[in-house]
Amino acid sequence: GWGVAKSLFRDKTGISVLQQASYSHCSPLDPSWEIRARQLTLNPAKNEGTARNATLRLYNIPLVYSPYLTFPLSKKRKSGFLMPIMGSTTVNGIDIATPYYLNLAPNYDATFVPHLYTKRGVIAGGAFRYLTPQAQGAMVGNILPKDRAYGQFLRQNNLDNASTRWDIQWKESRQLGSPQLTWQVDARQL
Numbered sequence: 735g736w737g738v739a740k741s742l743f744r745d746k747t748g749i750s751v752l753q754q755a756s757y758s759h760c761s762p763l764d765p766s767w768e769i770r771a772r773q774l775t776l777n778p779a780k781n782e783g784t785a786r787n788a789t790l791r792l793y794n795i796p797l798v799y800s801p802y803l804t805f806p807l808s809k810k811r812k813s814g815f816l817m818p819i820m821g822s823t824t825v826n827g828i829d830i831a832t833p834y835y836l837n838l839a840p841n842y843d844a845t846f847v848p849h850l851y852t853k854r855g856v857i858a859g860g861a862f863r864y865l866t867p868q869a870q871g872a873m874v875g876n877i878l879p880k881d882r883a884y885g886q887f888l889r890q891n892n893l894d895n896a897s898t899r900w901d902i903q904w905k906e907s908r909q910l911g912s913p914q915l916t917w918q919v920d921a922r923q924l
Contacts (some may be wrong), residue, residue, distance in 0.1 A: 735759045735783075735807055739774070757783060759809075767792050768851040781807050782877065790817070811837040815844070825883070827852030841865045854883045871906030871919075900924075 739755035755774040758765045769787040771788035783805045790798045791877060796864035798818065806812040812835075819831035831849040849857040877900040885897035903922040910917055 735776075736762055737774070746777050750774075752776070757785075759807075765794075768794070769803075776807060778807060781810055782812075783807050811835075811843065813837045819847075819849070826854055851878075854878060854881050869906055869908035871904065871908075872906050873902070875902040876900060 735757055737752065737755055737757035739752035741753045742750060743752075744750045752774040754772065756770045757774055757776070758768040760766050761770075766798045769783075769785050770791060771790050773786045774788075775784040777783070783802060785803050785805070786801065786805055788800050789796045790800070790803075804812070804814065816833040816835050819829065819833065821829040823829070825905055829849060829851055831847050832844055833847040833892075836844045836846070842862070844862045845860060847859045847861075849859060851857065855878055857876050857878045861874045863872045864870070877898070878920035879898050881897050881899050884899060885896050887893075888895050890895060901922065901924045904919060905921075906917070906919045908917040909915070
């Protein structure tokens with residue numbers, strides 16, 4: 735990682751406290767993301783940085799402000815909230831999601847993504863990914879209980895179907911004994 739600061743204090747345990755600072759793990763020549771904060775604390779022993787009164791910037795565009803956030807100091811994964819998802823369409827209304835990443839083990843992880851669609855309702859979604867010496871795969875699923883927009887369509891057309899919508903998908907690629915023999919699955923139920 736690299737960054738700049740107005741002032742820097744480093745204690746004998748290796749913890750650094752930076753004032754009016756920025757930090758990124760990207761190349762200084764092409765910083766795709768950067769955290770700017772009133773105060774940054776970098777703790778190499780815990781592999782964790784802490785930012786107070788921080789702004790996350792992507793390609794120098796401020797996206798998210800947070801009074802407090804943490805981030806890893808290396809490429810090691812860390813459980814926590816990911817970048818919020820926001821958008822709007824005429825079909826779904828305003829879309830707001832707050833993904834939460836779970837670093838479960840070195841070879842598998844999960845993400846839980848609750849979505850609010852103002853015209854439809856709340857979708858609970860998630861993904862589980864795994865990697866073994868013989869296989870890699872993912873299971874993804876979503877459920878939208880009582881989709882308001884779909885329910886209205888059903889009522890307008892005198893259809894008697896449940897308005898709960900869901901989908902589940904399983905993808906896997908597996909070697910079966912030799913590199914020439916593989917198993918591939920892409921199954922989905924809507």
